[in-house]
Amino acid sequence: MAAVEIRDLHKQFGKVNAVEGLSFDVEAGRVTGFLGPNGAGKSTTLRALLGLVLPTSGTATFGGSRYEELDRPSAQVGAVLEDAAFHPGRTARNHLRVLAVAGEHPPARVDEVLAAVGLTEAANRRVKGFSMGMRQRLAIAAALLGDPEVLVLDEPTNGLDPPGISWMRTLVRHQADNGRAVLVSSHLLAEVAQSVDDVVVISNGRLRGHGTLERVLGGDEGPATEVGAQDQDRLAGALERRGYAVESNGHNLLVLGVTPEQVGLIAAEEKVALRLLTPRLRSLEAAFLALTGDDQ
């Protein structure tokens, strides 16, 4: 039984079909990226899963139980929604204390999760003075309070600065490595591509692809590598002679259908000194657009 099961979910708002017949699973111990352009139905799906909107038909459950049927919801599911908001006049610690009382979690958890998200210093400040990033961290702290088996994060990197995004990736990875199921939605592929195991791609309320990142978005083009060399032209020539497609993005070269190891070996053979060598999921964006853009 999967940690999260979406089965033939439909949601209609008036005449608009926000979600049409969506089905997918989220497995424990993996990070699942929930991808799609803005307005694809991601938030609606997550809100249906959390019992905040009533599905028109179909089910969205945690291992078969609807959110409102869970014994202690906050101990089983932690959620951060896009519109996470706090009473501006309440301190971070008091916000978490209220949730700890309501969810019957031990009071000591409040300081633990504050430390886990790096808000210990700001714990006694009113939320109204918090930056976007601090609010997002507080929302994560609230989700972690009950040490839940499932994490549902709706666009968690919105408003975060680069160190914040990196912190979020680490946290999400860590949760999955500890056996939890993590469902992260995003409209930006690049933000999740490095940290997810599986992806679910939707567009216009319909499923476009579901599986491992490589399977869904890898396409037929195989890997790609970005490389910067002292003698860029010589390296480009050497690669092209071996049959690889090479593009220049101004500073560096993008080589399609090749891994960084292969590029490194070729550079060594050619005795070209490298400035930079990194894998690029360039084809991902293209595949993503191809998957999501067809009936827009």
Added chain:
Amino acid sequence: MSPLVRAELLKLRTTRTFVALVASALALSLLVVGLTAALSNNLTERDVRELFTADFSGLFILLLGIMGMAGEWRHRTITSTFLAAPDRLRLLTAKTLSYAAAGAALSLIVTLTIMAIGTLILSTRGETTIGVGDLADVLWRNLVVAALFGSFGVGIGAVVRNQIVGLLIFTAAVEPTLLAVAEDVGRYGPTSGAPNALLEVQPTGEEEQLPPAVALLVNLLGGLGLRGRRRAAAPPRSRLGALGRTQAGRIASALAWAESGMRVWVDMSAPAHVLVLRPIIARLRDAGHEVEVTSREYTQTQELLKLHGIDHTPIGRHGGASRARKLVRLMQRTPMMRRFGKRRGFELALGHGSYDLAMAARSLGIPEANMHDYEFAVTQHRIACRLATRVIFPDSVPAERLRRFGVGPEKLFQYPGLKEEYYLADFAPDPGVLERLGVDTQRVVVIVRPPPDVSLYHRKSNPLFPQVLFRLGTEAQVHAVVLPRTDAQRSYVKSLDLPSVIVAERAVEAQSLVALADLVVSAGGTMNREAAALGTPVYTTYGGRLGGVDEALIRSGRLRPLTDPRALELEKRGAGNGQATLRDPSLLVDLILGTVK
């Protein structure tokens, strides 16, 4: 206390809103009370009471409730609240209870402060002050009103999610409408009622109706709020179905009413009411009056009505399993009663302590007689007393004890004796009842009725009842019949396996048993008084505060308080020993009919 209630109270304590509202309410109330106390002359005690009753904190408490609920939308915290408590009915119940508590707390602070300052100013000026007892009475009333306002605010906030709009709608639309439609109710609203009290410190004589009027409003709007937020919570249609079926009967009785006596509405909300009101209904009908009976599904009320062949319309169904549902159903009964009573041409309403009837009849302008026989009753009885046109008590209840419930000489009517002496007037005991239970009538027959509290003989228990059982159960010349109230009590008594004890297996004709017994030992008020009326020697093990009726029975030796089972006098009742005292119910009928001038 449920975690949700604790969480809501913590929410309240962790923002500045509550403190700010207490400060504002305190400042305004102090200003008004201070000025009035400093500038008024020749105040009477009533004026002073009124001064401290004028609840200026009402508006602030209402605001607190509205902000507590509507603020969740304003600050967009409602999502996180719903995630923490997915059952919205439970959430709303927790909020309602929390804001009732918060309202009472706010009012406590404000009332105590204005009382202290007001009394200080009045006494330095040599003006009238009132005693601690009166102050406590005023305080109690203010707290109840404040608690109702708090939960009322939550109801408004749930319906109208914008807190400012919520307050405006109430002050600009609901209250004026109420004033126009039902002045008696609307005038006690928090925004016009409070300023009115502010302007005229002179009491109007009807100000005692504040708490029930607010209770009615809360019932109406609170019920609406719960339904609006979660439609699945209650199925309102089906409840109206029962009323719809009586449509034909209603038309028929309306036609009959045109040519015969009065149309009388009787409400029975507890089993005892059936006993008391049955002979009265029979006599009203004999005199040509048209009587319609409404009932509440509460313990055996409806079975008893059926047993006595009294047709009745059930109003307000039983709450079901969850406590929250029960609360909702309870709150919805008053508006349902009101709908029932509307346009039925009732000229008189009659109840025995029914506050639903009192509120519905008052808001419909139907004169209402409310009978009572215990003056230290719960809040709902006080509401019933205040709203009734005529209040009918036994004469053993001292009239001064009733004055604080707003029952003055103009509306208090008293009858001699016990109500049991009236309703048992045409009672004939069934002589076969002892034989069917296998009672040896050669022995001293004792009827034992346990206290109502199911768990009384477990932890923290009053050991008196088990002691009585052991004393009686081991006496060879005694045969004791125990009438348990619950199955738990039944199996407990049976497990003791006492040789001289018989446990009644099902509901038996208790009145016949009492009439034929040699002795009754009972913790129940009704059985005590029935025994006294029927002339059977009776001991009471009742632990609560004794009312005037029981006091009078003890003074005259007809009821003996029992504290030690060894004091029980176990002897057969000789012929002529213990004469029944029975009275004609027509006297009560006359008192009731006198309600309509």
